Amino acid sequence: MVDWRLYEPLINFARKRSMWIVAFCTGCGGIEMPPLMTSRYDLERFGMMPNPAPRMADLFLITGYVTPKTLKRIIITYEMQPDPKYVLAHGSCPLNGGIYWDAYNAIKHLDKYIPVDVAIAGCMPRPEAVMDGIKKIMDLIETGKADGWKRYKENYEYYKKNQDELFGEGWREKTARRWIPWLMGREKKREEE
Amino acid sequence: MVTQEELIREARENGMELLPLEKDTYELFFGPQHMATENYSLILKMDGHRVVKAIANPGFLHRGFEKLAEYRPWHTNIALLLRICVPEPDVPEAIYSMAVDELMGWEVPERAQWIRTTVLEMARVSAYLFWMMGLSFKLGVYTAGQWAAAYRERFMALFEELTGARVYHIYTIPGGVRRDIPGDKWLRQLRDTVEYIKDKLKDFDNLVFENYITYRRLEGIGVMDKKFALNEGVTGPNLRATGVPYDVRRADPYLLYPELDFEVPVLKEGDALARALVRRFEFEQDLYILEQLLDMGPPSGPYKVDHPSLKALPRFRVPAGDAFAHVEATKGDFGAYVVSDGGNKPYRVQIRGPSIAHGIRVIEQLLVGARLADVPVILMSLDNCPPDIDR
Amino acid sequence: MNELLIIIFAPLLGGVLAWALNVRGIRELLGVAGAAVPLAYLVKLYSELDASGQLSHSIDFAGFTFSFSLTHLTWVFAMIAGVVGLASTIAMVSTSRDGYEWLFALMSLTGAYGVFLSFDLLGFFIFWELMTVGSFMMVLKYSRSAGLKYFVLSVVGAFAMFLAIAKIYALSGSFAFPDVANAVYYAMGRGDLALVFGLFLVAFGVKAGMFPLHVWAPDAYSETNQSYTAMFSGVLSKTGVYGFILIYMLIGYRLMVEFGAFRSAPKFGYIIAFLGGLTIIVGGLLAALQEDIRKLFAYSSISQIGYILVAFGVGTSLSIEAGIYHAISHALFKGLFFLIVATIIYRTGKTTFADMGGLAEKMPFTFAMAFVAILSLAGIPPMAGFVSKWLIFEAVISQNLPILGGMVFFGSAIGFVYLIRFTYAVWFGQRPTDLDDTKDAPLPLAVAMAILAIPNIVFGIAPGLVVKELNKIFGGEIVTSPTLWELNLGFGRYNGLLILVWLIVGLLIAAVIYFLGAPVRKVPVTDTYQSGNPVTMEYNLTIRRNFFLPLKEALAFWLRISFDKLYRDIGAWVEDFAEVMRNYVYNGNVQSYAWYLALILLILAMWGV
Amino acid sequence: MIETALKALFILLYATFVGFMFMGIIRIVTARIHRRVGPPIYQPILDTIKLLSKKSNITHGLIYDFGILYAVGATILAVMFIPLGSIGVLRAYGDLILITFLLEIPMLGIMFAAMSSGNPYAGIGAQRALLTLLAIQVPLGFAIVALAEFYGTFSTYEIVMAQQTMGWSIFHFPLLLAAIAYDLVLQAMFGKEPFDIMIAPGEISLGPMVEFGGKHMGLLQIQHAIALFAETLFFANIFLGGGVVTAFSSSILNTIAGLAVLLVKQVAVLLIATFMGAIFPRFTIDQAAKFYWKWPTIIAALGAVLASL
Amino acid sequence: MAEEVKASWSKGEEIVRMLLEKAPYAEGTVRRERRLEFKVPADRIVDFLRTAKANGFELLLQITAVDWLKEGEIELVYQLFSISHGTHAMVKTRLPRDEARISTVMDIYPVAETYERDAHEFFKVTFEGNPKLEMPWILEDEDREVGVSHRKDFDMLGYVKRKYKLLDRFDEDKENYVI
Secondary structure, three states, rough: OOOOOOHHHHHHHHHHHHHEOOOOOOOOHHHHHHHHHHOOOHHHHHHHHOOOOOOOOOEEEEEOOOHHHHHHHHHHHHOOOOOOOEEOOOOOOOHHHHEEEOOOOOOOOOOHHOOOOOOOOOOOOOHHHHHHHHHHHHHHHHHHOOOOHHHHHHHHHHHHHHHHHHHHHEEEEEEHHHHHHHHHOOOOOOOOO | OHHHHHHHHHHHHHOOOOOOOOOOEEEEEEEEOOOOOOOOOEEEEEOOOEEEEEEEEEOOOOHHHHHHHHHOOHHHHHHHHHOOOOOOOOOHHHHHHHOOOOOOOOOOOOOHHHHHHHEEEEEEEHHHHHHHHHHHHHHHHHHHHHHHHHHHHHHHHHHHHHHOOOOOOOOOEEOOEEOOOOHHHHHHHHHHHHHHHHHOOHHHHHHHOOOOHHHHHHOOOOOOOHHHHHHOOOOHHHHHHOOOOOOHHHHOOOHHHHOOOOOOOOOOOOOOHHHHHHHHHHHHHHHHHHHHHHOOOOOOOOOOOOHHHOOHHHHHHOOOOOEEEEOOOOOOOEEEEEEEEEOOOOOOEEOOHHHHHHHHHHHHHHHHHEEEOOHHHHHHHHHHOHHHOOO | OOOOHHHHHHHHHHHHHHHHHHOOHHHHHHHHHHHHHHHHHHHHHHHHHOOOOOOOEEEOOOOOOEEEEEEEHHHHHHHHHHHHHHHHHHHHHHHHOOOHHHHHHHHHHHHHHHHHHEEHHHHHHHHHHHHHHHHHHHHHHHHHHHHHHHHHHHHHHHHHHHHHHHHHHHHHHOOOOHHHHHHHHOOOOHHHHHHHHHHHHHHHHHHHHOOHHOOOHHHHHOOOOHHHHHHHHHHHHHHHHHHHHHHHHHHHHHHHHHHOOOOOOEHHHHHHHHHHHHHHHHHHHHHHHEEEEHHHHHHHHHHHHHHHHHHHHHHHHHHHHHHHHHHHHHHHHHHHHHHHHHHHHHHHHOEEHHHHHOOOOOHHHHHHHHHHHHHHHOOOOOHHHHHHHHHHHHHHHHOOOHHHHHHHHHHHHHHHOOOOOOHHHHHOOOOOOOOOOOOOOOOOHHHHHHHHHHHHHHHOOOOOOHHHHHHHHOOOOEOOOOOOOOOOOOEEEEHHHHHHHHHHHHHHHHHHHHHOOOEEOOOOOOOOOOOOOEEEEEEOOOOOOOOOOHHHHHHHHOOOHHHHHHHHHHHHHHHHEEEEEHOOOOOOOOOHHHHHHHHHHHHHHHHHH | HHHHHHHHHHHHHHHHHHHHHOOOOOOOOOHHOOOOOOOOOOOOHHHHHHHHHOOEEEEHHHHHHHHHHHHHHHHHHHHHHEOOOOOOOHHHHHHHHHHHHHHHHHHHHHHHHHHHHHOHHHHHHHHHHHHHHHHHHHHHHHHHHHHHHHHHOHHHHHHHHHHHEEEEEEHHHHHHHHHHHHHHHHHHHOOOHHHOOOOOOOHHHOOOHHHHOOHHHHHHHHHHHHHHHHHHEEEEEEEHHOOOOOOOOOOOHHHHHHHHHHHHHHHHHHHHHHHHHOOOOOHHHHHHHHHHHHHHHHHHHHHHHHHHO | OOOOOOOOOHHHOOOOOOOOOOOOOOEEEEEEEOOEEEEEEHHHHHHHHHHHHHOOOOOOEEEEEEEOOOOOOEEEEEEEEEOOOOEEEEEEEEEOOOOOEEOOOOOOOOHHHHHHHHHHHHOOOOEEOEEEOOOOOOOOHHHHHOOOOOOOOOHHHHHHHHHHHHOOOHHHOOOOOOO
């Protein structure tokens, strides 16, 4: 009910200078995260902090290739993040599968499943390349063009269709209920048997 | 998401048990999106703050290396297989090259052996620093973690100068190494780095290894006796912490290790503290080995076998047969079994990462009865590398 | 002045009639009337009491003269019994099953009134026994073992009191309190004095649930109709507390003179205080480790009684006034809590924490009442609980008693801890699917809860009301309260209204910031952080059992010492001894009896009788 | 009425701003110990603005929101009671026990909100937070008892005034013991390293905070800032002699000087906690409880007994 | 070219002879220093491993499954390592390709449970007696139903094109492409 357009520049500056990263190294690029966070490259100068809780995080670094099993967790984590959220895809694997172009278990094009804001080159991009990608995201936020989350919200059906096409309908319950017979001790299957 | 009301209606219609199924224990997913596990999931059934039952759920990084390797010529596989273990990628390269050398019957020249040993030792030291950073973050000593990551960067710079890349070096190829050492300046830098880290060790001792609270957090947790370890296929520092002096560099020597003298630290208790201390002493030994190698100096001569087939790599053929080669990685016994049918692509490649034994049955049995605060500590003391399990 | 008799016997009369008629509608009406009449009379007599200071009345019955009196002190305690008793009886309208419960509940209420109003030891003892019988029958109906344990310990307490009264009567020749006080002060020997004090300590300790003698309370409070427990723990434990005041009134002065003081607190008082401190800690820690909702509140009421005992033990007029204030607030919030437990059990039928969860949405009114009770018991500033605890802290610490101060401080955190355990297990978390159609509290229970909740808030914001009454007991201005909302002790000041105002200001500021933000969307319980994994209702997302396992492990050494086991062992030992006697002495053959006869005759002969 | 409202507004703004600066100082000092540059000092303010300006927020029910509002409200209430140099709205009623309770009540609000989210990590975080509270209560109780007995009064304002004449509390041996015990307790109340078990990021992903996002987390950042300010101010007042300056002529200058003195003392307390936090690993919850019930309790009890002689 | 054995390794010969006495049904050779090789019929593998464990082969490093499409057999290589003798040993058995069944060695080397789950997941070899064969391991349920495996006859490229529907650049049929 309050019109915030007057304060947009300040809010964008705050969003730009305090991005919290979801602590989820999905692929092989995860090994370049520690040097970024620690003494040598130190992203905390830009206010970026790894945060284990997705509810508080803004930036989601997809570090390298994505397998369907990880993609399910990525989608759940992505949907748990509050709204202005940005995705940074590392390396060539999220774009066209990279070195795993013919692997049955690697996603070939990440943008079909979740919106990607910035993609960085490099088969495991160097920390400097990641910082360049982050600089690009900061500029997008500054100019208000980082709208991955808007795209996800507007054409949610397109993303949902792709996801269900890959995992099958109702994949969340199937994945969750997969462990019940082994975890609950009783060899009880649900309504299938 | 199926809403709660639909679930209840469904439960009532089918007259099934009312949910949740078991009320005495609760389930906690120590899943992939968690700071304690890189991308590897544990499903814990908890009672109070103690673990009642643990189930390992690997497979988040499975790319089917063994199938992909059968579609690529011999030399391209180096660029593929080294992506198995990310903290120390030189080990898969080395074992794959040693296996192919054995198949080809090549004898790697002296200089190449020296370079390979140095690269392996540098990989071990940087992997141990990575492990020290992990342990410090899990214990809470963020200062020691930051310092360990900073010192590891020095080795990253050295690797970059030697092989052109920070992490994935694609440097050891069958028959030797891809490029020669970039001159003496690099060797001097390596010696300075080893000296620098040697006298930084006492900082880590004060902060982590001789800290009262670390002893309280690590002592008597995740205890493993010798019989259990051998049955469960545990190798590397985890096995040496239970009293079994098994080190591949002594038991099945390769490259220059017979000529280097270093002792293999062995402890008896088999708990998380023993594993940490074994790694701490081995880290010191690796620095000592690097010093010996530098004193020895790289012998002159070619850095790779000059063989006609190396000129036209796509048509590089390996005679039929199979070979097994394994190396002592920081995580354990890293083995590769290569089968060739004489074609220009390998018939079958099997990489045996040490974490396939540590990360499934061992962790499931060690976690039973552990406190939730100990789960990340036990995971870190076993030093699992999830891609080893999924390959 | 037979209003006093009406006050005492009205509940019994109501109970008997309710039991006799035993018709669904009328029985409840009679029961509630039986509880309401004494309250009405007490309020009516207040003006006369204010004028004359003491209303007394005595009757002769079977050769003994029973005298009753209403002073400011007994008026306060009687009012506690009245309010909590009324609320409990209204609540029993929905939870009681038959006339049996009405009879014995109101009989115990009569006993409580009789204890407060009687002015001589004999009447005091008779009404004490009446109360014990009433409450024992209520517990017996639900579980024999709990009833038996309660009965055995009460009998021990009753005999102790009986011996003490006998000793005093042998000395003073009459039961009336004034004569007893003079007799004890002038004629009692040092040894007898100590014996009488010990006996009274045991007698009142059992009923109040002091530390070594508290074992009956958890079973008795939980194995009975929960709305009666509100009266059981709210009123009947106050009779034990009133007993300790009697010790001060009757033999306190002589004890002070005889045994001297320990750093400004009387020696005998320090014993009571130290036992009270232990009661706080033991009751609180055990409450945190319970898995049953009724047991948790049973232990918690023992722990709160510990506060009152500490206050009485210190012995200064300020601390006794603080103790009485805490007796009032404890009766209020403990009665409220047991009514909440009654509502939950009445609606869901479950009693252990493992089966409950997520009831906040389904029972909003009960949760609001629970929120008030939690704030009050945990001692959060704008509530009555905090005022009384604050007074006790000030009283204890200002008397240079560091150990007691530490114990009391530790007690407040324990209260905090087991309350949040209760809230987490019952109100929040994932709701089991079988609790999805629970409705909110029925009307009688709701009314009863409201009756007890309002004074909780009012006495917190305006403590002057209560303090004005309590000052009258001691005559002087012990706790000055310049305005209705403010208390001033000279070395500590408290202002209820200011705290409430500034808390509301703080809440408003937070609410403004909150509503400036973007709108929120409701999320089901299964859409939660499980490190990325999807979760469905089959998984249990709440720590229902063993919530304080780390505490249990940290206290493992102390938990091995259990007085409950000690008493059970004593019981078993007595049984074995009786078994041995039966086998050897009364073995049934006539010949051995003859031998015993001869033996006794020989002894008598030797004695030369 | 207007005058107290203005004073209250000033206290609130000053407390929040300085609280954020304190959080910035903690992050910069810790970063410098880690040999890295560290964020700018106004970083916490940016974080809070970003969190409050989130476009979509979730809630798990009414109590999920009310718990957080209650926590912020109680912290604002606590700040009003502690004497801030010569300004202090409710200074006359600033009672030791009242303030100690008020500094613990935000924990109740956060626990209510965290538990109503029905998340097992939040449950374990709440379990640990409660046991930490139980553990720190014993030394805290004895420290407060020592103070009250030494000065014979409970009003913070009178204690501050007494310290002007009798010298700072830490110069008297019994109160020095109480100060040491209280400082260890502060380490747990700030949630710094050896005792930050309740929000252990490595083990239970920020414990109770795991389900807070958007404006809920923003409100909690404000609460944390004010709580930092309140706790350090309370410590500075009761142990380090508070900020009463009468050297200057005009009262405005006096209050500013008083605030400056207090600020220095508060930063000192903060740095002790930060340094201790940077070099220690984390206790598990039962080790922390056993630790608190051993050394700090003995120190504080000794202080209390000596103070009462 | 690896046939000519370097200076024959006496210690290895002696180990092989000692094992062959105890297990006549097997035949063993010394590949080179610290590399032994044994061939054992499928049904006797449990006894052979039991004797091997008794005689100093403490560690079972891996169970590798190799799919010999032309001979129509799956070869299981049990890679053992002996710390006391300091040598590695490959114990090879052959199973028919279509329904490969063998009994589990879990009771001798408990770690074999994980290796057998792996071999079962990717090479469809059923190990009788292993309780966790049906437990979810690495592949998702969707891939398991389709029958993804590392056997030679599994057409990976076809499956990838069906699953991800994006790989248009595979349409031109390159048979022996070289990267």
